[in-house]
Amino acid sequence: MTRFQKMIFGLQEFSLLIKDIFAHLGSVKDNWTETIQEMYLIGTKSFFLIFLGGLFIGIILAIETGHQLETFGATAWIAKTVSLGMVRELGPVIAGLLLAARTGAKNTSELGAMQLSEQIDALRAFGASPVEKLVIPRTIAALVMFLPLTLIADIVGILGGMLVSNQTFHSDISVFWNTAVTSLKMKDLFVGFLKPIFFGFFIATISCYFGLTTKGGTTGLGKNTINAVVYSSALILVIDFIFTKVVWELL
Amino acid sequence: MIELKNISITLNDNVILDDVTLNIEMGMNTIVLGPSGAGKSSILKIILGLWKPDNGEIIFEGKNVCKMTDDEILQLRKKVGIVFQGNALFDSLTVAENILYFLPGKKKLSENELKYKIEELLSFVNLSGTENLYPEELSGGMKKRVAIARALAFNPQVVLFDEPTTGLDPINTESILELIEKLKQNGTTSVVVTHILDDAIEVGDNFIVINEGKIVEAGSLEKILRSKNPFVNEFFKRFIEENHNPFIRISKEVNK
Known part of the structure; x- marks a missing residue:
């Protein structure tokens, strides 16, 4: 099989996985324990990383931006720049990239190790579906948790910008906060909060796909974990571009 | 009877099984023998419907497994248990949780009924009192016995064993072989994939010898030993030599 054929085959398999996820979405009610556990792992365990990244x-x-705007005497614009930059672009993208590395690597390595030790085969052999038991809980958990984590990155980022602006450029804190909040329109919030849902879905599905297709021992597991993080990160940037260019113009 | 008819399967341009036809008699221990990489484990995965063959059909209870719907496959898998070579126990679950994980209708059972079920299964595999241990706290032989208990939780008609004694010490090997015999006495059909001749001969009723994805000989031990096939002769050489060597035979009888 040539590299191109392998890529097409991989895309086909990935599409079938997504089809399976939607077909069995109702099974989430039978796997609440796993879903809540995954939400806990994504939420609490990623909180500090997202906090630092956003800050x-x-x-x-x-x-x-402050140094550039200072030359024009326009430091009052820092608040607007930080607020719009964080909510529309940097908050979702930074949170997405950090979560692609953390959650994506976790999903692929866990599922890959299960695949190598025949645990995935055991699930199938005993009449359970790996998609229902493993993939859907992780996807739902990512869909639910990425939004609040992105919100945390946004808020912490604006607060960080506010503190620096106050200390370095002597901006008034209340004016900064007021400008930052009032400059955000519904369209900004909509785009900024829609992105993490898409990011979460693709990070979870790509990482689970690479985990389930792991073969070739520990070398294969390492390779697939890297691939999951690389493909998820690249897709985050592509989706971000689509949102910025296409969705923004459509709204 | 489980019938495999003209099964062929190729994975990544490698021929795994080539026109394999075999019958598995119910209530008997069928042994699939062959060297590593011969395609033995693939037969188990095909019987369970985990792999779909490129050609051929698998008949179980008069139905072709290859043409079954997903729901029918799920029903089939409740009649066929499997013990994987690496045990495939879930590390994050205790012994009891591993055994009950797949049990159908467990939500309808009371805590006492579930406890009784666990005790019954663990007692069958001589592991009473280990229900709260995690797989990492068990020895290789104990893990294997937990995997057997898990496979038996459904009360399956057929149990598939993938290299059940590989890597085990002689005492644990003996206990696993005794369990396979015990299952036969209870009317359960076992299909044992192994490359260890002594173990195969100890529990086997029917033998299938496979090499490079093809069946080279099948039948009773006597038939296999009379085979003119050079691969079979080479594979069984040590056993044949030992049984024709009076000193080894007498030494075995004295030991008995």
Whole structure:
């Protein structure tokens, strides 16, 4: 099989997995324990990472734009830049990339190890569906948890920008906060909060797909884990571009 | 009877099974023998419907497994238990949870009924009192016996064993072989895939010898030993030599 054929075959298998997820979505009610457990693992275990990521991106954004705007005496615009930048673009993308690395790697390595030790075959052999037991709980958990995590990244980023702006550019905190909040329109919030849902869905499904198709021992597991993170991260950037260019213009 | 008719399967350009036809008699222990990579485990995966063959059909209770719907396959899998080579126990679950994980209708059973079921299964595999241990706390032989208990939770008609004694010490090997015999006495059909000749001969009623994806000989032990096939002769060489060597035979009888 050539590389191109393998790619087409992989896309076909991935599409079938997505079809299976939608076909068996109702099974989530039988697997609440697994779903809640995954939500806990994504939510609480990723909180600190997202907090740090959001905070520092907000700080850097405020410093970089602040220095440029200071030359025109327009430091009042820092709040608007940080707020729009975080909510529309950087918050979702940074949270997505960090979660692609953390949750994506976790899903692929877990499912890949289960595949190599025949646990996936055992599920099938005893009449359980790996899609229902393993993939759907992880997908639902990602869909539910990515939005609040992105919201945390957004808020922490704006707060970080606010503190830096106050300390470095002597902006008034209440003016900054007021400008940051009022400059956000419903369209900004809609796009900013729709992105993490798409990111969550694709990170979970891509990582589960690579986990379930692991073969070739520990080398294969390492390769598939890297592939899951790389493909998820690349897709996040592509989806972000589509939202920025196409969806934004349509709204 | 389970019948495999003209089964062929190719994976990644490698021929795994080539025109395999065999019958598995119910209530008997059928042994699939052959060297590593011969395609033995593939037969088990095909019987369970985990792999679909490129050609041929598998007949179980008069129905072609290849043409079954997903629901029919699920029903089939409740009649056929499997013990994987690596046991495939879930590391995050206790012994009891591993055994009950797949049990159909467990939500309808009371806590006492579930406890009784666990005790019954663990007692059958001589592992009473281990229900709260995790797989990492068990030895290789104990893990294998938990895997057997899990396979028996459904009361299956057929149990498939993939290399059940590989990597085990002689005492654990003996206990696993005794369990396979015990299952036969209870009327359960066992299909045992192995490359270990002594174990195969100890529990086997019917033998299927496979090499490079093809069946080279099938039948009773006597028929296999009379075979003129060079591969069979080579595979059974040590056993034949031992049984024709009076010193080894006498030594075995004295030990008995």
